[in-house]
Amino acid sequence: MKPKELIARRVAQEFHNGDFVNLGIGIPTLVANYLPEGVSITLHAENGFLGMGPAPEEGSEDPDIVNAGGQPSSILPGGASIDSATSFAIIRGGHLRATVLGALQVDEEGNLANWMIPGKMVSGMGGAMDLVVGARQVIIAMEHTAKGKPKILKKCTLPLTAVKEVDLIVTEMGVFDYRQGLTLREIGPDVSLDDIRGATEASFEVSNDLKPMLT
């Protein structure tokens, strides 16, 4: 299985029928493809609707419906159009069960950097800072390293998106949470603890109950 698919499959296991969830761009978007049998979730698009459906077929796009990446999207039956103030009331008000985002860096304290690389092209944080302080669970879905370099660090060096808000990290090498400090809870297929230690700068505990990664 490709790393991205593995990560998306594992994140999908977090959800229960009826959850309202915001999925970021990239690997997080893939999560919707791997929901377990019988689990249906409602996706929130922060630009203005609930009940996001799949991308429309070419030629049947509705220009009045785009997702938060500006790409053509669709609204499923039972969905709702909302204005931006309502959308961010949903976000900050703790009404989303979870947000799934990518990261440039995450650290031992649960700090997240995912919006800016100084000296590179200016992009902007969009809704990320609101999502990570507001959603009830913040799930980071990312590849474990970038060009061979660790992304789970002792301390983030890039400008932060939020302080101590990350709850769960899912990579192709394993699953970490912060319930008792940064702790490895599940280990990915075909990797050893030494592999993970070698690819991780942060110090982390290993759960006594370490399990193979759920997918």
Added chain:
Amino acid sequence: MPVSIISAKDAADLIPDGATVMFGGFMNCGGPKTVVDSLIEAGKKNLTLICNDTGLPGVGVAKLIENHMVSSLKATHVGLNPETGRQINAQELEFELIPQGTFVERIRAGGAGLGGFLTPSGVGTTVAEGKQVFNILGRDYLLELPLKAEFAILRGNMADKAGNIYYRRATRNFNVAMATAADTVIAEIENIVEIGELDPDMVMTPGIFVDYLVPVGGEK
């Protein structure tokens, strides 16, 4: 009370060089493309642009950036328009990047007569620099101040001649808040109908906020 119905060119003529202007829309979805084109034809200069984003190259408000009509920008995300990034890096464009929830709530506060609000978004980040922090019931919040403009330019699917506006699907976005927060509000509308033809329950921006309607075709 009927509002004035004017052309896109007349709308552009209302806006002087140097004006502070809010534009509705998210990546051009729900953005006022027709009035943007008129502003370009009129060759406006030194605008302060308040918009969620600067779109994709060649579409909507992106063209204001590309034509060097904007000297100051307040937005949440400009990453999909490389020309905006180029102008920022070349220091041709003054800019402020604002978390999206804070952006819309500052506009809402401006329109609602509030002196500001407290938000947890941005605490401990560069967004917090120079801002007061309040601890409320054990959690830190930033004081964010209201944001207003001289003009707001919006786009709606339907309006009656009293200026009541209905937005379709995901186009409501920032239009609703911006309608409340500018001295002069101009809305380009795909379908203008007679008073009485828009059910009051369908109205998302009541005409009390709206000064001018600009009829436009269904072009997207």
